[in-house]
Amino acid sequence: MSKDMEAAISMQFDLYGHIARSYENLKKVGSAHYTIGLVEARLQALESNWEKFDTQHDKLLATYREALAGHDYLKKDMQSLTEESYIAQKSMFLDIFRSLKNKVSAEAPAVGANFLQTSRTTLPRIQLQQFSGRYEEWLSFRDLFNSLIVKDASTAQVEKFYYLKTCLKGEAELLIRSLPTTAENFASTHSS
Template identity: 60%
Template structure:
């Protein structure tokens, strides 16, 4: 019994002074690993204290009546000390983990970001198709350029794949024989610009489309609305290529 009592008193001292002994290491030397190791030691000491307390109760309870261990209820005192020490360790662990998370976030934000790796699978994008009609070139040009041409994550050869996919008819014939390589995207795009950026032909195409509008068969609201939209479409197209209806040189 005396050996058990001596062991309990020793364990009580370890439990009570556990966190204080950790601080003796010095704040500069306290790491997450050291705190976790000390915390695990506290848990083991408490488990051993409880196990030995159960032995004392089972074998020597009556004999303990004359000892301070039972008189002062050392088990309850040790439990309070254990819970207090455990709380200190949990607070310390939370603080250290929060500090590490913050430091990692700062380091990640300061680190150079690697370039985007080239994609091997092209995404499915709803792209416009161009059949070679002059009046459709400006809208196709602007839409394709905004979706694909300005995309910095898409390689030049991928852009050429997209372009060839979108071209049909006469437009496709212009670039059909260009090999699908990085350097040929700009070449193909310039071929299309040189061929379809003929503003005089664009103006004639828009005017021809306008003069081909069917005459009104009646004065219904829907017919008038359709005529209005057709006229405004032609006006907008002419202004879009820098040839407003106020200019007559074309």
């Protein structure tokens, strides 16, 4: 058995460990400290580890199929074991993510409603529009978003970035999908 194959298998077992412990590592932070950004970052790390595992698995089979025949890696069916662990971990992250997102959504209208009630009691609530990245939609999206979200002093930067992310779709959404929901990322992506 080659050293390269043993190193690759060892890396696979390490990746399995990282995947299988993902949710436990999040729990160490404590649920009171969970944020949408933290859960997104942990979910991205989990997905990255799964992609590495899956790619390496294909390379191992393509290069060392015969040598792996009697190895624990195939006997234990590490690919299936890791995939099931990945799916279980991802489902727990998504449950927390959706819970946090719903909590923010439930709190956000209350803040917006109070603002509108005190300053514009006769106007109906304005729904934020979606932006797909098309040039002809940009000016109306920018002006409305700036008016309702950016210029609202009672809304935190991280909340503004959350609102921005929920308004984007298509190519525009793809550009910032991987950015964690943080105040710093709103400041770096937003230009007045």
